[in-house]
Amino acid sequence: xxxxxxxxxxxxxxxxxxxxxxxxxxxxxxxxxxxxxxxxxxxxxxxxxxxxxxxxxxxxxxxxxxxxxxxxxxxxxxxxxxxxxxxxxxxxxxxxxxxxxxxxxxxxxxxxxxxxxxxxxxxxxxxxxxxxxxxxxxxxxxxxxxxxxxxxxxxxxxxxxxxxxxxxxxxxxxxxxxxxxxxxxxxxxxxxxxxxxxxxxxxxxxxxxxxxxxxxxxxxxxxxxxxxxxxxxxxxxxxxxxxxxxxxxxxxxxxxxxxxxxxxxxxxxxxxxxxxxxxxxxx
Numbered sequence: 001x002x003x004x005x006x007x008x009x010x011x012x013x014x015x016x017x018x019x020x021x022x023x024x025x026x027x028x029x030x031x032x033x034x035x036x037x038x039x040x041x042x043x044x045x046x047x048x049x050x051x052x053x054x055x056x057x058x059x060x061x062x063x064x065x066x067x068x069x070x071x072x073x074x075x076x077x078x079x080x081x082x083x084x085x086x087x088x089x090x091x092x093x094x095x096x097x098x099x100x101x102x103x104x105x106x107x108x109x110x111x112x113x114x115x116x117x118x119x120x121x122x123x124x125x126x127x128x129x130x131x132x133x134x135x136x137x138x139x140x141x142x143x144x145x146x147x148x149x150x151x152x153x154x155x156x157x158x159x160x161x162x163x164x165x166x167x168x169x170x171x172x173x174x175x176x177x178x179x180x181x182x183x184x185x186x187x188x189x190x191x192x193x194x195x196x197x198x199x200x201x202x203x204x205x206x207x208x209x210x211x212x213x214x215x216x217x218x219x220x221x222x223x224x225x226x227x228x229x230x231x232x233x234x235x236x237x238x239x240x241x242x243x244x245x246x247x248x249x250x251x252x253x254x255x256x257x258x259x260x261x262x263x264x265x266x267x268x269x270x271x272x273x274x275x276x277x278x279x280x281x282x283x
Contacts, residue, residue, distance in 0.1 A: 096163035106158030115192035119201035120161035136250040199248030
């Protein structure tokens with residue numbers, strides 16, 4: 001009769017033991033004052049159980065072989081938001097478009113300081129036509145709230161690849177290359193102060209090379225634009241945008257212990273933004 005509550009209590013005790021080992025219990029401590037909602041989000045992010053439904057697997061290996069997009073960067077340079085969204089809707093540059101219900105462009109504050117870039121849309125994203133939908137999206141919302149952010153408010157969310165298609169273990173390098181002009185134009189229009197890459201595929205695309213995953217975490221990198229952008233910038237190189245890399249929320253659902261590293265990366269992002277804002281945390 002009491003087996004289920006006892007099992008739940010045992011799981012709770014185990015979770016607390018793990019969090020204590022990681023110095024994350026009873027609550028991750030923020031170094032700035034936070035609201036009650038933010039505290040609740042930190043607790044939710046720290047202790048969320050892995051759900052039963054299968055979530056998409058975010059690959060940790062993406063080929064870095066050089067590929068070029070069939071979409072000339074010069075064709076994108078003058079596109080505004082409406083024209084860019086239409087281009088993405090109409091795109092058939094690679095075979096992924098044939099296998100997807102609809103493209104998923106991205107959403108949020110189009111002049112945001114914060115840009116979060118994932119790898120590719122999930123089936124939930126495609127079904128709803130929204131970026132970061134479903135369970136991974138709920139976890140991302142908690143991650144944002146833990147550093148006093150929320151989607152749509154000084155935050156823009158996008159993916160490197162705009163189609164779900166037949167992707168299961170990660171987009172290929174040529175598929176990333178085909179979509180990179182779209183993300184490049186999004187970045188040019190948003191002009192974010194900081195980019196957070198979620199997952200290895202996003203990190204590889206933004207860095208322009210494949211590196212060992214663990215070596216990317218806990219550091220501030222620089223995003224200098226995509227290869228085509230740099231080739232087209234004859235007179236000057238694009239100014240670097242600080243880039244921080246962490247686990248994709250879908251991967252965190254599969255491996256919750258990686259939340260400890262992700263929390264450190266989020267704190268690094270928050271502190272980096274504070275420095276960029278001249279000592280004030282920009283929300």
